Amino acid sequence: MESVAKEFESLLKLADRLRDIRDAEASIRPAPGKWSKKEILGHLIDSAANNHQRFVRLQLASVLNLPGYDGDEWVRLQRYQDRPWSEIITLWQMYNVQLAALVRTVDPRTLKNIWHTPDGKDLDLEFIIRDYVVHMRHHLDQIL
Numbered sequence: 697m698e699s700v701a702k703e704f705e706s707l708l709k710l711a712d713r714l715r716d717i718r719d720a721e722a723s724i725r726p727a728p729g730k731w732s733k734k735e736i737l738g739h740l741i742d743s744a745a746n747n748h749q750r751f752v753r754l755q756l757a758s759v760l761n762l763p764g765y766d767g768d769e770w771v772r773l774q775r776y777q778d779r780p781w782s783e784i785i786t787l788w789q790m791y792n793v794q795l796a797a798l799v800r801t802v803d804p805r806t807l808k809n810i811w812h813t814p815d816g817k818d819l820d821l822e823f824i825i826r827d828y829v830v831h832m833r834h835h836l837d838q839i840l
């Protein structure tokens with residue numbers, strides 16, 4: 697988990713580069729139905745909120761049924777497109793500062809605890825944490 701925590705923390709340093717992007721540029725949708733930079737970073741806030749639940753709850757129970765989330769619908773309903781870019785960045789950054797601290801101190805005895813997903817997969821906490829960071833890097837690469 698040490699290397700995952702390190703990579704996670706290094707991704708959070710990209711906040712400075714996100715702040716170099718102007719609000720108007722962050723609002724551009726590259727094509728109809730494609731997310732703007734505001735919406736992509738908003739999607740990462742939704743990912744944080746959902747995975748926060750998994751990271752904490754799976755340290756408290758060996759098997760859990762938790763919902764997934766529809767990324768497009770969460771972005772649409774929350775209207776990230778109408779929010780100030782600077783506020784989206786701040787929320788993304790501070791939420792993930794907390795999650796990175798959580799990952800750094802995760803109880804190693806709980807890493808094999810299982811999320812039984814709505815589509816019938818069994819994912820352990822270690823996979824969920826690693827996948828969270830991979831997903832974040834993927835979307836930050838799209839923005840930067």
Ligand code: NI
Binds near residue numbers: 767831
């Ligand atoms: Ni995604």
